[in-house]
Amino acid sequence: MTALARAEERAERLVLVDGLVVRFGEVEAVAGVSFDVGGGEVFGLLGPNGAGKTTTIRVLTTLLRPTEGSAFVAGHDVVREGLAVRQAIGYVPQAISIDGALTAYENLEFYGRATGVPRRERRGRIEEAVEAMQLESFLDRLGRTLSGGMLRRLEIATALLKQPAVLFLDEPTVGLDPTARRLVWERLEALREQAGTTILVTTHQMEEAERQCDRIAIMALGRIAAEGSPAELRARFGVPVLEDVFTEATGGRLDEGGSFRDVRASRRRSRRLA
Amino acid sequence: MSAPAADVRAGSLDGLRLLPARAARLRDGTVAMGWAELRKLRHDHLDIFTRSVQPLLWLFVFGTALRHNHALAGGSSDYRAYLAPGVMAQAALFVAIFFGLGVIWERDVGQLQRLLATPLPRLGIVLGKASGAAIRALAQAIVLFVVIAIAGIGIRWTVWGVVGAVVLLLLGTAAFACLSMILAALVRTRERFMGIGQLVVMPLFFASSALYPLAIMPAWLRTIAHANPLSYEVHGMRDLMLGITAGGTLWLDFTVVAGFLVVTALVAAKTYPRAIL
Numbered sequence: 001m002t003a004l005a006r007a008e009e010r011a012e013r014l015v016l017v018d019g020l021v022v023r024f025g026e027v028e029a030v031a032g033v034s035f036d037v038g039g040g041e042v043f044g045l046l047g048p049n050g051a052g053k054t055t056t057i058r059v060l061t062t063l064l065r066p067t068e069g070s071a072f073v074a075g076h077d078v079v080r081e082g083l084a085v086r087q088a089i090g091y092v093p094q095a096i097s098i099d100g101a102l103t104a105y106e107n108l109e110f111y112g113r114a115t116g117v118p119r120r121e122r123r124g125r126i127e128e129a130v131e132a133m134q135l136e137s138f139l140d141r142l143g144r145t146l147s148g149g150m151l152r153r154l155e156i157a158t159a160l161l162k163q164p165a166v167l168f169l170d171e172p173t174v175g176l177d178p179t180a181r182r183l184v185w186e187r188l189e190a191l192r193e194q195a196g197t198t199i200l201v202t203t204h205q206m207e208e209a210e211r212q213c214d215r216i217a218i219m220a221l222g223r224i225a226a227e228g229s230p231a232e233l234r235a236r237f238g239v240p241v242l243e244d245v246f247t248e249a250t251g252g253r254l255d256e257g258g259s260f261r262d263v264r265a266s267r268r269r270s271r272r273l274a
Numbered sequence: 275m276s277a278p279a280a281d282v283r284a285g286s287l288d289g290l291r292l293l294p295a296r297a298a299r300l301r302d303g304t305v306a307m308g309w310a311e312l313r314k315l316r317h318d319h320l321d322i323f324t325r326s327v328q329p330l331l332w333l334f335v336f337g338t339a340l341r342h343n344h345a346l347a348g349g350s351s352d353y354r355a356y357l358a359p360g361v362m363a364q365a366a367l368f369v370a371i372f373f374g375l376g377v378i379w380e381r382d383v384g385q386l387q388r389l390l391a392t393p394l395p396r397l398g399i400v401l402g403k404a405s406g407a408a409i410r411a412l413a414q415a416i417v418l419f420v421v422i423a424i425a426g427i428g429i430r431w432t433v434w435g436v437v438g439a440v441v442l443l444l445l446g447t448a449a450f451a452c453l454s455m456i457l458a459a460l461v462r463t464r465e466r467f468m469g470i471g472q473l474v475v476m477p478l479f480f481a482s483s484a485l486y487p488l489a490i491m492p493a494w495l496r497t498i499a500h501a502n503p504l505s506y507e508v509h510g511m512r513d514l515m516l517g518i519t520a521g522g523t524l525w526l527d528f529t530v531v532a533g534f535l536v537v538t539a540l541v542a543a544k545t546y547p548r549a550i551l
Contacts, residue, residue, distance in 0.1 A: 058387075061387075061391040062390075062391060063387060063390055063391055083393060086391055086392055086393045087393045089391070091387075091388060091391040092388075093384035093387045093388055093391075094384065095382070095383050095384030095387070096383045096384055096385075097383070097384040097385050097387070097388035098385075099310065099314070099385060101314040101317055101318065102310060102313055102314060102317070103317075106310070106313050110306060110309070110310045110313075111392070113302065113305070113306035113309065114303070114306050114307075114389065114392045114393075114394050115392050115393060116299075116302070116393050142317065
């Protein structure tokens with residue numbers, strides 16, 4: 001492949017990951033992962049705790065340097081062009097990123113400033129995001145008084161202000177009750193229809209992934225165990241529901257990962273979101 | 275061998291060309307962070323008043339008890355006046371040193387990861403956070419100045435004196451807040467941070483000229499106090515508010531405190547990302 005063709009492919013595929021390896025000392029958290037995401041696609045990264053999903057997202061959002069391999073986001077190298085990547089993405093980490101001591105509106109304004117939305121456009125962008133995520137009713141409430149579903153929608157709204165080329169959502173529905181979860185997904189669907197935003201989402205909710213994602217990659221022990229559309233995966237593994245693909249592909253290793261700190265943090269988060 | 279060298283040169287040229295843009299991003303980032311800190315303070319007025327209780331106790335209980343001790347008062351006729359800049363700096367120091375707790379909290383929730391994935395420069399994040407501590411110190415200082423005026427404690431009420439002392443206080447507080455962020459990045463858990471915070475804050479406080487003149491200290495303590503940036507902060511404030519120089523110079527005080535801020539801010543910007551792992 002010529003350099004030019006490669007550059008073109010990079011521009012076309014909004015996320016392009018090739019042979020990604022991340023090692024923490026002896027531990028190989030990501031062990032050679034390759035995948036790509038096209039414009040307007042909703043791509044689901046699935047897998048049990050400790051499969052390497054969050055580590056992969058951290059590389060793509062420039063928070064972590066890969067040990068080996070390469071990754072491009074919106075045509076930019078995550079290692080060499082970190083700033084360009086950060087300017088092109090929206091990122092909602094799994095843990096709560098809203099400032100509880102600020103109101104919902106102040107959080108929006110802060111992230112508008114932080115992501116470099118020009119002052120003249122800020123108000124208009126905030127209004128659009130508020131409408132897209134339906135936040136009108138609680139704009140003046142302090143972050144710490146909001147429910148889990150409100151927080152997630154607010155977080156997604158703060159990540160939309162810069163009109164990102166790719167939106168990274170790490171476990172957006174973890175710890176939410178079914179109603180809140182449905183509302184979050186409803187808003188994401190609307191966002192996709194109206195703005196055509198490209199979304200890379202991690203989850204371990206199989207049925208959510210089945211309903212919402214165009215394509216799915218199932219990760220286990222730092223590798224991609226299976227990749228394709230939900231229908232393709234069901235057909236390939238000859239099973240009626242995606243849940244079974246998950247079990248097959250990960251070899252039933254459902255809940256081995258997660259250190260004490262991870263578990264403590266995620267329980268604390270669930271309590272906070274409930 | 276030659277290729278990397280060429281890269282480095284291109285990089286530094288690039289760096290020069292992009293300098294104005296980088297400076298603008300640093301300014302915008304610092305302003306954005308500082309703006310958020312100011313907003314937070316507006317939602318929590320009570321914080322300023324509860325934190326002002328401790329310096330007032332020092333000033334009126336400790337200060338009044340030793341009011342007529344001339345050795346302690348270092349040339350001032352009223353120990354309370356001598357003590358005023360010290361407790362102002364001390365109260366700000368406490369705010370600043372425990373600022374790192376907030377950083378650990380922000381790591382435990384997802385704010386820090388989120389911030390680091392925005393285009394905000396790391397130095398801007400650090401300076402913006404530090405300005406939050408400085409804003410709190412300013413609010414405390416205003417409360418203290420009002421109380422000092424009402425109580426009729428004899429400080430020199432000149433514009434340059436008050437403004438200069440406040441500027442020095444803000445620089446010092448921002449620097450100690452950066453130091454606290456460095457500690458937070460190294461320590462990583464809240465429980466351990468509380469211990470380290472105490473371990474750092476009390477020696478900083480006692481081995482400085484905050485409570486008593488350097489002249490009455492034993493030689494070993496004086497040596498430590500001379501290496502303590504808090505001594506220079508307090509010394510300069512005392513010079514500006516009371517005219518007590520105790521053999522130091524104001525430019526040295528400002529240079530040491532500003533230099534301390536530059537160093538801690540740069541180190542904090544380097545170590546800060548470690549806090550998320």
